[in-house]
Amino acid sequence: MRDTDLGLALQYDDGVQTSVAINSKGRTVQVHKAQLYDKVWYHTGTTKGMDVAWSSSHQYDDGVAPSVALNDHGLVVEVHKAQTWDKLWYHVGMLNGEKIDFGSSHDYDSGVKPSVALDNAGWCVEVHESEGNSGLWYHVGILDKGSKSISWGDSHQYDSGVQPSIALTNDGFVVEVHKSEGAGTLWRRVGQVDVASKTVNWSGSRQYDSGQAPAVAVAADGSMAIQTHQSEGATTLWFSTSLAVDRMRWMENLYGTLQNKQLRQVTLPGSHDSGAYDMGTDRAPCHDAPDWLPGVVVRPFSTAHTLSMAGQLENGCRYFDLRPYRKDGTFYTYHDVLGAKVEDMLNDVAGFCKATSRELVILQISHFCQFDDKQHADLVGLIGKTVGSYLYKGSGNLESTTIGQFVGQGSRVVIWYNNDYILQHPADGFRRNLACTIRIRTRMILRRWRRISWRR
Numbered sequence: 001m002r003d004t005d006l007g008l009a010l011q012y013d014d015g016v017q018t019s020v021a022i023n024s025k026g027r028t029v030q031v032h033k034a035q036l037y038d039k040v041w042y043h044t045g046t047t048k049g050m051d052v053a054w055s056s057s058h059q060y061d062d063g064v065a066p067s068v069a070l071n072d073h074g075l076v077v078e079v080h081k082a083q084t085w086d087k088l089w090y091h092v093g094m095l096n097g098e099k100i101d102f103g104s105s106h107d108y109d110s111g112v113k114p115s116v117a118l119d120n121a122g123w124c125v126e127v128h129e130s131e132g133n134s135g136l137w138y139h140v141g142i143l144d145k146g147s148k149s150i151s152w153g154d155s156h157q158y159d160s161g162v163q164p165s166i167a168l169t170n171d172g173f174v175v176e177v178h179k180s181e182g183a184g185t186l187w188r189r190v191g192q193v194d195v196a197s198k199t200v201n202w203s204g205s206r207q208y209d210s211g212q213a214p215a216v217a218v219a220a221d222g223s224m225a226i227q228t229h230q231s232e233g234a235t236t237l238w239f240s241t242s243l244a245v246d247r248m249r250w251m252e253n254l255y256g257t258l259q260n261k262q263l264r265q266v267t268l269p270g271s272h273d274s275g276a277y278d279m280g281t282d283r284a285p286c287h288d289a290p291d292w293l294p295g296v297v298v299r300p301f302s303t304a305h306t307l308s309m310a311g312q313l314e315n316g317c318r319y320f321d322l323r324p325y326r327k328d329g330t331f332y333t334y335h336d337v338l339g340a341k342v343e344d345m346l347n348d349v350a351g352f353c354k355a356t357s358r359e360l361v362i363l364q365i366s367h368f369c370q371f372d373d374k375q376h377a378d379l380v381g382l383i384g385k386t387v388g389s390y391l392y393k394g395s396g397n398l399e400s401t402t403i404g405q406f407v408g409q410g411s412r413v414v415i416w417y418n419n420d421y422i423l424q425h426p427a428d429g430f431r432r433n434l435a436c437t438i439r440i441r442t443r444m445i446l447r448r449w450r451r452i453s454w455r456r
Helices: 247-253 295-302 309-314 342-355 373-390 403-407
Strands: 016-022 027-033 039-048 051-054 058-062 064-070 075-081 087-096 099-102 106-110 112-118 123-129 135-144 149-152 156-160 162-168 173-179 185-194 199-202 206-210 212-218 224-230 237-243 268-271 319-322 324-327 330-335 337-341 360-365 412-417 440-443
Touching: 027 064, 027 075, 039 064, 039 075, 039 099, 058 087, 058 099, 075 099, 075 112, 075 123, 087 149, 106 135, 106 149, 123 162, 123 173, 135 199, 156 185, 156 199, 173 212, 173 224, 185 212, 206 237, 247 309, 268 360, 295 337, 309 342, 319 342, 324 373, 330 342, 330 373, 337 342, 342 360, 342 373, 342 412, 360 403, 373 412, 403 412
Parallel strands: 016 064, 064 112, 112 162, 162 212, 268 319, 268 440, 319 360, 360 412
Antiparallel strands: 016 027, 027 039, 039 051, 039 058, 064 075, 075 087, 087 099, 087 106, 112 123, 123 135, 135 149, 135 156, 162 173, 173 185, 185 199, 185 206, 212 224, 224 237, 324 330, 330 337
């Protein structure tokens, strides 16, 4: 495992609230606030082995809480809060020797504690706290080098918390960390920038440690992320590293390797009782536990997952076990007690297929609790309504079908409908069984299926 052998700490200036950025060319930019006045200053530097040759300090604005980002083309983006009001401002600049040719200061939002990241194509992502509460917000923007300005998208709330920090790779992969608003827990999110809409498609928020003042950085190629934070009860500093793996698009990213593989030659991560995450207390009539046990007692034992259907998909799962039961006109999954709604799960699958281009999802529909032909017909109709446009409708033995044949025209869903109803009432894209041997890895709890798993 690679490590970071930090050199001897050397004083280079006086000040507080520091932020630093470095590019692959060995250039670095540091910003900070003056220790006595609400003025912000910068240094540029060049790495020399384990040392940095810093330039003189230059004041470039008034303000507090500065954050800086730098790309390989020498473009610099700096954000900070106004010294008096909760207004956020940015500068765009270009490295010019030991100085930065900054453009004008632009007001872009209200808030506090901003953080910014920048890629080599000029896309940037900014996060900050709301000025009046603990809401966390983000912008996506594109730089205009000529005017030294940024065309920002709308401001979107993505979470609640404080002290956010953001990092961005050159392929639009985003890593964000923050502290909870009411406790000393640290949380992270990952996402993918959608440049067309200037938004980020975020995953769910996941706790990864305890502490305060977190900061995050990620390699430009997305290969590794590192986070640092201060301990919650002392002044010790901690770090952890992670391989940054895009599990949401693992088949897409490996398509060149997988496209000629037959389905039987590919191991798919899967989940058992896939809908057993949003569990209620109503018991299904099909169960194993004694009838006299109340649902509130059974529920902890029936819960099989911590991630929703969308979360399981985002974290790499491609095979799902759906067990339906209909109550009061609504299809639920069940695992003794009722779990997630089938329609919500199917909508998650449709959204996932829309957001990806080379992913294969297999849905095994089985263990039908007290079904008749009318309920089967309605469930088949619901499946068609939600994921029908993504169903794989090719013929032949799926065992010898290649991944390229499945997903060559886009992400697809295979339905394994484990009931004779589908033989009596055939539906395009539905199969009674897979008629092949598929090696499935199942996990009862997908806590470790994360795109960022910090290692201390």
